[in-house]
C-alpha cells in the first residue's frame with residue numbers, strides 16, 4: 001500500500017441524488033480519484049516527497065507528481081464538502097457575513113461563482129478561497145491547480161472536469177453547477193474559513 005489512501009466519503013453514495021448520482025460518485029471517487037491516488041503513490045515512491053504532507057507536495061512538486069498530488073488534494077476537499085440536499089441551503093455566521101460584504105449578497109456570489117465555472121475553458125476547478133486577512137476570492141484553476149499555489153486557503157470548490165457531471169448532465173455544465181448549491185455542506189466550508 002502506498003502512503004496516501006482514497007478518502008472515505010462522509011455520506012452514502014446515494015445521498016447526493018438527484019444532484020449527483022450514485023453512478024457518478026462511483027466512477028468519480030472510486031475510479032478517477034483512486035487513479036490519482038495510485039499515480040501519486042507511484043510517483044513519490046523512493047523520493048523526498050514520500051516524507052511530505054499532501055499540501056507540501058503540491059507546493060513543491062512539478063510535472064506528473066504535481067498533477068496527481070493536486071488532483072488528490074482537490075478531490076479530497078471536493079468530496080468532503082457535500083451532504084444530503086436541503087432547501088434554502090446557505091451559509092451562516094462569519095462566512096455568510098464575509099460573503100455578503102465581499103459580493104453584495106449570497107445570490108450575487110452564487111451567480112459569480114457559477115459564471116466562473118461555466119466560463120472556465122476545458123478542464124479545471126472554480127474555487128472560493130480566503131487570504132490571511134479573511135478576504136474572499138473566486139478563482140478559476142485549470143487542470144489540477146489549487147489556490148494554495150496563490151497563497152490562499154481553499155474553502156469551496158466545484159469540479160468542472162467533464163467526468164464530474166457528464167453521466168448525469170452530459171454537456172449541461174451550467175445546470176450541474178447550479179444544482180450543486182443544494183448539497184454544499186456549509187458547516188464544512190465555514191470550518192475551513194475559521195481554521
Ligand code: MN
Pocket residue numbers: 028032075159161163164
Ligand atoms: Mn474530478
